[in-house]
Amino acid sequence: MLYAPFPVNEVERLKDLYVFDILDSEAEEDFNDLAELVAEICKCPIASVTFIDKDRQWFKAQKNMLTKQGPRSTSFCGHAILEKEIFIVEDAVNDTRFFDNPDVVSGLKIGFYAGAPIKSSNGFTLGSVCTIDNSPRKLTPDQLNCLKKVANQVSKLLDLRIKNKQIKENTELLLAAEKKIAQLNFKNAEQEKFRTAYLLHEEIAQTALAIKMYLNHVKQTYNINSNILNHSINELENLTTSIKQLSRKITPTTLQNDNYALYINKAIEDVKQENNIAFDLRLDESLNLSAGWGLLIYRIIQDILKLSSILQPEVVFLDIFSKEDVIINVEYSGINTTKLQWFDMQLHQSNIFNRIEMLNGKHNVGFDTDQKTKYKIEINIPFE
Numbered sequence: 001m002l003y004a005p006f007p008v009n010e011v012e013r014l015k016d017l018y019v020f021d022i023l024d025s026e027a028e029e030d031f032n033d034l035a036e037l038v039a040e041i042c043k044c045p046i047a048s049v050t051f052i053d054k055d056r057q058w059f060k061a062q063k064n065m066l067t068k069q070g071p072r073s074t075s076f077c078g079h080a081i082l083e084k085e086i087f088i089v090e091d092a093v094n095d096t097r098f099f100d101n102p103d104v105v106s107g108l109k110i111g112f113y114a115g116a117p118i119k120s121s122n123g124f125t126l127g128s129v130c131t132i133d134n135s136p137r138k139l140t141p142d143q144l145n146c147l148k149k150v151a152n153q154v155s156k157l158l159d160l161r162i163k164n165k166q167i168k169e170n171t172e173l174l175l176a177a178e179k180k181i182a183q184l185n186f187k188n189a190e191q192e193k194f195r196t197a198y199l200l201h202e203e204i205a206q207t208a209l210a211i212k213m214y215l216n217h218v219k220q221t222y223n224i225n226s227n228i229l230n231h232s233i234n235e236l237e238n239l240t241t242s243i244k245q246l247s248r249k250i251t252p253t254t255l256q257n258d259n260y261a262l263y264i265n266k267a268i269e270d271v272k273q274e275n276n277i278a279f280d281l282r283l284d285e286s287l288n289l290s291a292g293w294g295l296l297i298y299r300i301i302q303d304i305l306k307l308s309s310i311l312q313p314e315v316v317f318l319d320i321f322s323k324e325d326v327i328i329n330v331e332y333s334g335i336n337t338t339k340l341q342w343f344d345m346q347l348h349q350s351n352i353f354n355r356i357e358m359l360n361g362k363h364n365v366g367f368d369t370d371q372k373t374k375y376k377i378e379i380n381i382p383f384e
Contacts, residue, residue: 080115
């Protein structure tokens with residue numbers, strides 16, 4: 001039996017082969033169709049798209065083969081990759097190179113073999129498109145030409161694989177960059193919201209209160225009972241209340257060391273009143289959500305509550321507690337998906353996921369029933 005020697009460029013050939021990440025990949029219809037086509041055109045029962053690894057032949061696609069791979073040392077394809085054109089063995093039983101080959105004596109019982117080399121764009125032969133019969137035979141010129149064209153098509157599929165891989169990698173890089181930009185925007189927006197709320201509450205509202213105090217002092221000191229003065233004092237009171245309410249809508253507190261867990265109940269009450277949705281809340285009283293970390297989690301809760309306005313469930317089950325992590329479990333039950341605003345839903349989900357990622361957390365989401373009447377969000381966020 002003649003063993004096929006390694007090509008002189010074997011090291012470079014293998015490097016080129018591994019770039020395509022084709023070995024041990026899942027079956028693909030395009031490759032399977034080509035193997036079927038070869039068998040049909042050549043009128044042979046067996047065909048394969050084979051790649052030659054360091055010490056094995058691996059079948060990306062095959063017809064009537066029982067294994068996914070075999071030893072390179074005894075392979076016919078190991079000989080085929082040494083040729084520039086199609087490698088043909090018309091009568092293996094009577095060929096001095098192969099008569100005692102294990103795949104001739106037993107196994108596939110090869111009587112005829114033809115393999116067209118699969119070449120990469122760098123010029124390396126990576127494997128072969130081969131067809132096998134159990135009896136000696138010859139292929140017509142048209143059949144040989146078709147076999148060669150199929151091998152060329154496999155080469156094009158490999159090039160397309162590389163391009164798709166590059167597109168995927170570039171897309172992932174762009175998505176990662178967009179996530180970072182979104183997270184940076186979230187961070188900057190939160191800082192700006194906090195500054196605005198602080199300015200409204202601690203400066204403008206306090207200034208209005210000071211003016212009100214001065215007017216009351218003038219009224220009492222000079223015993224003035226003026227409608228204009230009284231109206232001004234009332235308007236300043238209303239203005240102060242409005243400013244404080246606006247400040248709380250922007251951020252629930254102007255103090256960075258506050259525990260934001262204390263404001264969750266208030267946020268839920270507001271949503272309940274606005275949307276007439278029942279809430280079943282279980283909130284860990286000992287949970288401490290402070291500083292910027294706590295504010296981000298509070299913002300996650302806000303988006304969870306906004307989702308309830310979009311999903312319009314009959315009831316929202318919301319668990320917020322701590323173990324080693326902060327755990328947030330939400331179930332929206334009794335949803336009518338026919339009226340669902342999918343875009344708005346995805347927008348708030350995106351906000352939630354970006355904030356979870358900023359906090360190095362994990363999430364799991366999805367409908368809980370085939371009828372899509374229940375929707376769940378499970379969140380794990382590690383403590384700072």
